[in-house]
């Protein structure tokens with residue numbers, strides 16, 4: 485059977501600043517989604533990472549479906565109302581528009597959706613990150629689907645041996661390009677090594693794979709809040725879905741890149757590079773300097789459209805070392821204070837705080 489997995493998230497208010505989604509808001513989400521179970525949704529789950537409320541929904545309506553998106557919008561609206569009543573911080577922060585107009589894209593929420601023919605056993609991992617941007621998935625996605633030092637299957641499993649196809653979005657010029665690995669691996673890295681500009685949107689199998697070449701095996705959200713809002717609202721805090729096993733990277737190969745807490749842009753005021761710390765949902769509460777950036781991973785088996793799980797994948801001592809390294813890197817980066825490369829580049833602040841500072845000093849600048 486054909487199933488669509490829609491992961492839609494938004495920050496609609498935090499308990500104690502931009503810290504965490506309180507349980508009351510998750511309860512609102514449960515209530516609203518429950519009303520649509522069976523008739524619209526096959527199944528759903530609700531989680532959070534930091535101050536981002538994450539809705540995980542299965543259905544057969546396909547991507548960008550108006551009804552499914554409307555339900556997500558209703559959840560966020562209702563949760564934002566409660567957030568306002570409770571005086572939560574940044575209530576309704578990511579809801580950039582007043583009225584729903586057919587699709588949540590461009591309205592603030594982040595979206596990662598994919599439709600596929602459900603396999604007899606369908607393991608998927610839903611990732612969600614707080615205090616960072618879409619390009620944060622570039623490094624792990626490359627490692628999962630293209631790096632044989634990460635994914636042993638690329639060498640050993642004949643189904644993976646042909647490699648994969650990456651759909652890369654240029655987030656500034658709004659265009660996309662498809663690139664094949666391993667053939668175009670160096671060109672691909674040339675682009676996605678600049679995660680603020682280029683982000684992997686989807687990964688596909690190549691022709692001849694057991695999975696249809698037009699069915700994504702991974703998808704990420706690539707919304708850019710400041711572009712949608714025309715001002716700085718908060719970081720994009722992206723989500724991602726990866727299918728695993730049986731001709732795809734194994735679950736352990738999907739998890740492996742996160743054993744290295746790579747540097748991502750975000751953290752305090754969306755303006756600092758810091759390590760992406762893999763954590764269990766209970767630790768998905770960025771505290772120090774509003775961070776460091778966090779990532780959670782929930783594992784499910786999808787059966788007849790139902791979500792069996794979740795398994796809290798980073799709730800595992802084998803990621804303790806990654807967390808220790810992340811803490812050490814956080815110390816090291818913090819000691820740079822307002823200096824690059826802890827603070828993001830001048831260019832990256834050009835759209836946010838820098839214009840105001842430059843404007844203030846405009847008349848005082850003298851020619852050299």
Ligand code: F6R
Pocket residue numbers: 501502574615616718719750751752753754773774
């Ligand atoms: C980063 C983030 C926080 C805020 C910071 C200032 O994505 O959400 O680091 O940028 O707490 O928030 P305001 O300006 O709301 O006081």
Ligand code: MG
Pocket residue numbers: 495497498501502535573574577718
């Ligand atoms: Mg917030």
Ligand code: MG
Pocket residue numbers: 495534535536614615718721
């Ligand atoms: Mg957030």
